Amino acid sequence: MDLTYNTKNAWETFDSAEKACVFSFCEDYRNFLNTAKTERLVIKEAVKIAKENGFCDLAEKDTLVPGDKIYFVNRNKNILLATIGKEDILNGINFIISHIDSPRIDIKQNPLYEDCDLSLLKTHYYGGIKKYQWTALPLSLIGTVFLSDGTELEISIGENEDDPVFCISDLLIHLADKQMQQKMFEAFKGETLNIIIGSTPDKSSEKDKFKMAILKILNEKYSMTEEDFVSAELEAVPSTKATDVGLDRSLLGSYAHDDRVCAYTSLRALLEINEPKKTSVCLLVDKEEIGSMGNTGMRSASFEYAIGTIINKIKGNYSELMLKETLRNSFCLSADVNGAMDPYYQEPFEKQNAAVCGRGIVITKYTGSRGKSGTSDANAEFVFKIRNIFNKEGIIWQSAELGKTDAGGGGTIAQYVANLDVEVLDCGVALLSMHAPFELASKADIYSAYKAYKAFYKNC
Structure with a gap:
C-alpha cells in the first residue's frame, strides 16, 4: 500500500x-x-x-x-x-x-473613424486580457450583422489564405522609452486597442476620405451601411491556426x-x-x-x-x-x-x-x-x-x-x-x-x- x-x-x-x-x-x-x-x-x-x-x-x-x-x-x-x-x-x-x-476584441457599435491617413475600428475588449499581447498580431474579423432590411449576414475575413487580415499597431521600440517604464496596465489602454482596416482614400469624397473608402467597400461587398454596425456582433480573433508545438509534437498551441x-x-x-x-x-x-x-x-x-x-x-x-x-x-x-x-x-x-x-x-x-x-x-x-x-x-x-x-x-x-x-x-x-x-x-x-x-x- x-x-x-x-x-x-x-x-x-x-x-x-x-x-x-x-x-x-x-x-x-x-x-x-x-x-x-x-x-x-x-x-x-x-x-x-x-x-x-x-x-x-x-x-x-x-x-x-x-x-x-x-x-x-x-x-x-x-x-x-x-x-x-x-x-x-x-x-x-x-x-x-x-x-x-x-477572451477577444469586440468591435464597438459606432466604430469606424480615420486618423493619420488610416481607417480604423474602435474596439472594446472582452474578458481578462493582457492588452499588449493583442498588438502587432494578425487578426480576423468574424461575426454576424443584421442589415436595415432584416437580412442576417455572416462575416468572416482573415481565415482563408487569400484573405486580408487586420492589426492593432504598437509603438516602435526606438520611441518607447517612456512606455517601457510604465506599468503594463498603464502603458496599454483599452481605448488604444483600435484595429487598422485600410489606408486608401476615396478621391470623390470631400471629407473623411479614408473612412468613406471603407464604407464603400463594405457596401459593395456586403450591402452594409455605417448604421448596420449598431446591429452587429463582430469579433476580432487571432488569424493564426492551431498548430503542433515542440519537436515531439506533444503540445497543441491555439x-x-x-x-x-x-x-x-x-x-x-x-x-x-x-x-x-x-x-x-x-x-x-x-x-x-x-x-x-x-x-x-x-x-x-x-x-x-x-x-x-x-x-x-x-x-x-x-x-x-x-x-x-x-x-x-x-x-x-x-x-x-x-x-x-x-x-x-x-x-x-x-x-x-x-x-x-x-x-x-x-x-x-x-x-x-x-x-x-x-x-x-x-x-x-x-x-x-x-x-x-x-x-x-x-x-x-x-x-x-x-x-x-x-x-x-x-x-x-x-x-x-x-x-x-x-x-x-x-x-x-x-x-x-x-x-x-x-x-x-x-x-x-x-x-x-x-x-x-x-x-x-x-x-x-
Missing part, C-alpha cells in the same frame, strides 16, 4: 497504440478549433456534429424515452445536448458544463483552448454514450469570461427551462418540485481549464498544489480568490466519488489550485450550478499562457480529459 500521493506523467503510461489515439484525437480537435473561432461558430459546429451522430432538435420530439438523443440551442450561443437515461430523471442527471466564449478544450472533449465523450443509466448532458455556455451574465450565460433561466422541458417530455407533466428534485440529485463536472506551472513564472504557484502539463486532467476542489471568494468548494463526498471513478477507470489525473492563496485567482461556472443545489466539481485541462492569443495544452491532457469525461458519464 502506497502511503504517499504521487502524480504520473501521462506520456509514461501510454503504450504505442494509445499514443496513436492521442495524436488522432487531437488532430480532430485541431480541426474543430480552426473551424469554430467564435461562440456562434462553436454552436454551428456542435449542431453539425450532433446531427451526424443521431441527435435531433428537442422541439422535434413530443415525448422522450431512454436512448433518445436531443439538443437544445439557446439564441445561437449555447447548446444543451442530452442522451436520455434508463433511470427516472428525478434520480438526477450527469452534467458536464463548459464555456465556449473566449487561440481559445480556454475553454473549447473542455467543450470539445466533453462533447466527444457524450457522443459515445448510447444507453446510459442516468440521463447524460453536455452543456456549452456563453459569457463565462465576463461573469456568466445575460440570457446565454450560465446564470440564465434558459438552463432550467431546457431541463424542465426535458422532464415534461419524459414524464408527461412538470412541476417546479420535479425540477428541484432532479437538480438536487444531479452531479456536475464544471469543465474548465486551470493554470499549468510555468517554468519561467513559478513564483505565483504553490508547487505542491499546482498543475503540471502532461500529468492528466486537473481536479480543482475550489477556485475563487484569496479566502475562497466566489467559489462553490466541492463537498468531499463528491470529490471522493470522482477520484474513485478516475482511479478505477485508469484515468491520469492531478489535483491543483489556481496559484498561491493570495496571488489572485479566478472563478468558473461551478458556483452558479452549485447554487441550484447540484453537486459540482471543477475538472479540466491545465494550460500554459492562459488567456493569451496563443495558449498551450498537452495533447496527453486533452486526451485524458476526454477519457475522464467519458468515465464520468458511464459511472457516476
